Amino acid sequence: MKELKYKLVCIDLDGTLLTDEKTITKENIETIKKASSLGINICIATGRIYKFVDHIKEVLGNKIKVIASNGAIILKENGVLNFKTLSYEEILRLKELTKDYNVDIYLNTENEIISEKSIPDTYSYKAINNDLEDKYKVNIIENYPFENLKKDNQYKIVKAICINKDDLNEVKRVRKILEETNEFEISSAEYHYCEINSKGISKGKAVEELAKGLGVDIKEVMCIGDGGNDIEMLKRAGIAVAMKNGMENVKAIANYITEDNNNSGVAKAIKTLILEDSNI
CATH class of the missing domain: 3.30.1240.10 (Hypothetical Protein, Haloacid Dehalogenase-like Hydrolase; Chain: A; domain 2)
Known part of the structure; x- marks a missing residue:
């Protein structure tokens, strides 16, 4: 087995991990749990309110890291929330x-x-x-x-x-x-x-901060998204993955375009670019 190329995967929610019906496919759940069991850090990176991620963590496991409100809130390893507020x-x-x-x-x-x-x-x-x-x-x-x-x-x-x-x-x-x-x-x-x-707050900045705290090089980070608020994290990622259903300006900067959100695009990207590449 080759060493894992990516050690942190940051995943948007709406239009990315979630289907149009706001559910998570079985394939996405199983693949994320497998990646996590191998020591890959999984992070939900969303524009949503932090509280709206609680039920997602329950499905995916409490080891999940969280970036919420476009990077204004980061869940630290010790469970402390880091706030960047509007005055x-x-x-x-x-x-x-x-x-x-x-x-x-x-x-x-x-x-x-x-x-x-x-x-x-x-x-x-x-x-x-x-x-x-x-x-x-x-x-x-x-x-x-x-x-x-x-x-x-x-x-x-x-x-x-x-x-x-x-x-x-x-x-x-x-x-x-x-x-x-x-x-x-x-x-x-x-x-x-x-x-x-x-000013200065974005998913991209938060991903950098989280990666640094985890001791992960930014080149070892995969980011997956579909919308305009994902652009900053996709630009910084070692590999940027856009959803097939994503905005055109998001797909334009991606290194890889995966399946759409209703067809387990997140799972397919993780399998293709991490698990299969490492012969897992």
Whole structure:
């Protein structure tokens, strides 16, 4: 058996590990568990709220590492969460910059969604929340003025989302305005919203930090993703794997394109590029 070429595999969730029905295929589960049993570090690298990974860890095993909210939260080896937050001033600045546009702002903490308005049931995170067992649910705080954040001083805001599912052009305009300020880190997993983190925060930076902490060279890291917020980690990876169903600009930078998310693309990439290559 050859030495394993990749010692850390970082995997996006939505559109990558998860099917369109938000399930994990049996082939993906079995392959990830096999890789983990061989000493390969497995990391879920998602834009999701950290709490939304709890039920994934239960399926895949508690040895799973976690990068959440696009790198603003990293689960360390000792179980400590490392937070990189948006300041209250940055949140109010975001509100000011977007006030003339038809977008809603949702703030994410480790386990909360906060909005100044009522959140529609069609919002993806709320829909996910409704389908989970109570112990996996996040707290949804609605009709909460962002000006109260500093006074209350109880929420660690790690990511904001600007969303308008009905008008993609409005989201594009907001993204352009925010990018021109160069005050935030902007990405998009999907076209109908843009994600805002504190400057310099990305999945890519978090992957570098995690690899360093594990004593793994960045050349020994495989990253697998499909969306715009995966680009920074794919650029840094020793090998970048894009899903067949991924955005075109994601596939354009990939070293390898695997099957789609409904056909165990993650498992097929791990088998082909790690297990079969090492004759396991």
